Amino acid sequence: MKENKINTKKSIFAFCDLCGKNKSVYVRKHSGQNLCSQCYIKSVETIINKTISKYNMLSPDDKIIVALSGGKDSIALLYNLIKIQKNTFNSKPLVAISINEGIDKYSSERIDTAQNFCKKYKISHKIYSFKEEIGKTLYEIIEIKKEDFDFRFPCNYCAIIRRRLLNDIAKDLGGTILALGHNLTDFSETFLMNILYKRFNLIAQKSLSEGNKSINEFYLRKINPLMKLPENEVALYANLNNFEYYKIKCPYRKEYPILRKKVLDFITNLKIHSPEIEFNLFNGFLELSEILNNEYNNSISNNCLICGYPTNNKICNYCKLIDDIG
Amino acid sequence: MKENKINTKKSIFAFCDLCGKNKSVYVRKHSGQNLCSQCYIKSVETIINKTISKYNMLSPDDKIIVALSGGKDSIALLYNLIKIQKNTFNSKPLVAISINEGIDKYSSERIDTAQNFCKKYKISHKIYSFKEEIGKTLYEIIEIKKEDFDFRFPCNYCAIIRRRLLNDIAKDLGGTILALGHNLTDFSETFLMNILYKRFNLIAQKSLSEGNKSINEFYLRKINPLMKLPENEVALYANLNNFEYYKIKCPYRKEYPILRKKVLDFITNLKIHSPEIEFNLFNGFLELSEILNNEYNNSISNNCLICGYPTNNKICNYCKLIDDIG
Numbered sequence: 001m002k003e004n005k006i007n008t009k010k011s012i013f014a015f016c017d018l019c020g021k022n023k024s025v026y027v028r029k030h031s032g033q034n035l036c037s038q039c040y041i042k043s044v045e046t047i048i049n050k051t052i053s054k055y056n057m058l059s060p061d062d063k064i065i066v067a068l069s070g071g072k073d074s075i076a077l078l079y080n081l082i083k084i085q086k087n088t089f090n091s092k093p094l095v096a097i098s099i100n101e102g103i104d105k106y107s108s109e110r111i112d113t114a115q116n117f118c119k120k121y122k123i124s125h126k127i128y129s130f131k132e133e134i135g136k137t138l139y140e141i142i143e144i145k146k147e148d149f150d151f152r153f154p155c156n157y158c159a160i161i162r163r164r165l166l167n168d169i170a171k172d173l174g175g176t177i178l179a180l181g182h183n184l185t186d187f188s189e190t191f192l193m194n195i196l197y198k199r200f201n202l203i204a205q206k207s208l209s210e211g212n213k214s215i216n217e218f219y220l221r222k223i224n225p226l227m228k229l230p231e232n233e234v235a236l237y238a239n240l241n242n243f244e245y246y247k248i249k250c251p252y253r254k255e256y257p258i259l260r261k262k263v264l265d266f267i268t269n270l271k272i273h274s275p276e277i278e279f280n281l282f283n284g285f286l287e288l289s290e291i292l293n294n295e296y297n298n299s300i301s302n303n304c305l306i307c308g309y310p311t312n313n314k315i316c317n318y319c320k321l322i323d324d325i326g
Numbered sequence: 327m328k329e330n331k332i333n334t335k336k337s338i339f340a341f342c343d344l345c346g347k348n349k350s351v352y353v354r355k356h357s358g359q360n361l362c363s364q365c366y367i368k369s370v371e372t373i374i375n376k377t378i379s380k381y382n383m384l385s386p387d388d389k390i391i392v393a394l395s396g397g398k399d400s401i402a403l404l405y406n407l408i409k410i411q412k413n414t415f416n417s418k419p420l421v422a423i424s425i426n427e428g429i430d431k432y433s434s435e436r437i438d439t440a441q442n443f444c445k446k447y448k449i450s451h452k453i454y455s456f457k458e459e460i461g462k463t464l465y466e467i468i469e470i471k472k473e474d475f476d477f478r479f480p481c482n483y484c485a486i487i488r489r490r491l492l493n494d495i496a497k498d499l500g501g502t503i504l505a506l507g508h509n510l511t512d513f514s515e516t517f518l519m520n521i522l523y524k525r526f527n528l529i530a531q532k533s534l535s536e537g538n539k540s541i542n543e544f545y546l547r548k549i550n551p552l553m554k555l556p557e558n559e560v561a562l563y564a565n566l567n568n569f570e571y572y573k574i575k576c577p578y579r580k581e582y583p584i585l586r587k588k589v590l591d592f593i594t595n596l597k598i599h600s601p602e603i604e605f606n607l608f609n610g611f612l613e614l615s616e617i618l619n620n621e622y623n624n625s626i627s628n629n630c631l632i633c634g635y636p637t638n639n640k641i642c643n644y645c646k647l648i649d650d651i652g
Contacts, residue, residue, distance in 0.1 A: 195607070196603055196607065259596065266588075269588065274585065277522055281524075283524055284526070295617055
């Protein structure tokens, strides 16, 4: 009986497989590794650094603009970019940008969190808003679009506008790189969404390769240094570092039963028995996006009649939306 | 009030959008069409015939072997192939083959159902069994493999053996075509499984194009005339035709929480709001399998040291399993 008790204790208080000294705080399911908090933090930072160097995400001449929502991902990203700059990297000063969509308390509290983080680390932080940039808050846009026969989920409108604003603001600020906090889970989810909707052109466009010249002319190069880290690992990293980040989910995501939520639940459920699924999806995305990039490279043939950005139609989705909400 | 009542009745007892005469029995969700039972049956048969001709599935010289499990899909398939032969097609007499896996009552009752159908339609029906062909029933194989550290779900073993036996038996019978009852739902499910496990080589191999010569030498050409019909539409077709088919699901599928079941539940759940999802997946499979077929065409480089069939290892999965169960 005593033996048994000791064994149980051993399995609860396992030691770190890396340093062998400290107690484990996390078992990395897909590798089976026990990690203490220090080694865990180091391992996450190693993954981020290796991702940046493997995909040549940064060069010394870059002016990096970081999209800072105030959530765990963008805070972890900014923190690491600050560290990289301090230690080895000599690019121009980082600039963090945040966009207030105007989703009531959710947007403003999130931006306060982002602002506090930037103050603490003395990073230049610039705040923009849907209201000032396009004249309407997301809330106002949804109220207008709700009446339309082709009303889509708020996330659709938010994504179209946010993506364009981030890109254009980063360009205006003289940025050469737009750094985004998308993690492995985001990538897997988006890849699976694009498979379910057969949006192969979007998978192709997200390829990390040089890509399409006609697109590169308009869009700043985006980098995703957290793309090899599952969401729960970024959260643990942020918690172990005691980052103050904004934890509340967008109220629109709760209110609308968007497919993206169902897809995420499905992946989360599969991960219980098959922790490798998320990595399979991400690696599948990497491989397929390269193959499809070759197939679809010349698929965008038009330029939006209003803004000139590449589009598959006459008017791009952004300009269509701006026109709709007049 | 009366008006309202009439309207309600109208919507419950809608008329067929095709003939305009009979009452609708089915609304095809992805097209919005109301169909009466006669027009529904006709529309299903048109889809099957168009699939066969679009993909040149049959030619007058063919000797068609039909894999008949006794379920709705293979019964519906055989019924249509009989009709096609009677009306237009002059290939050699059809032969139906059934394989008894030895899953207790499930296998034997299913085969009785298949046998009754063939008797009724005077089709040559040949029955084989795991026990006679490889010396063990599936039940016996599972009991042996259960002890192994690398035990997998029964469906894995069953699929490896059934696929090989069907192919070899059909070749032995002089067949030139092996007709299978896989429907649109089966294809979507398998495609999504292969995406989740990043089995791009399997997606490539299932391409409907001419494919890999080194594989074609060993495997009979397979056709899937029901591949454009969702599972529920095949079930309704079988019911409206009053086919006697076997309705019970395999007990192993109930017992083991296989990923395939979770994937099917996910698709079924998505279909409620997005009836097009299954078609997206199928069309995605068609397009991607062609693209990947070009990429992976030469990926199988070995021949199994035991049976000579193409494999990515030294010994193929079938021979490994046969050797294991000794």
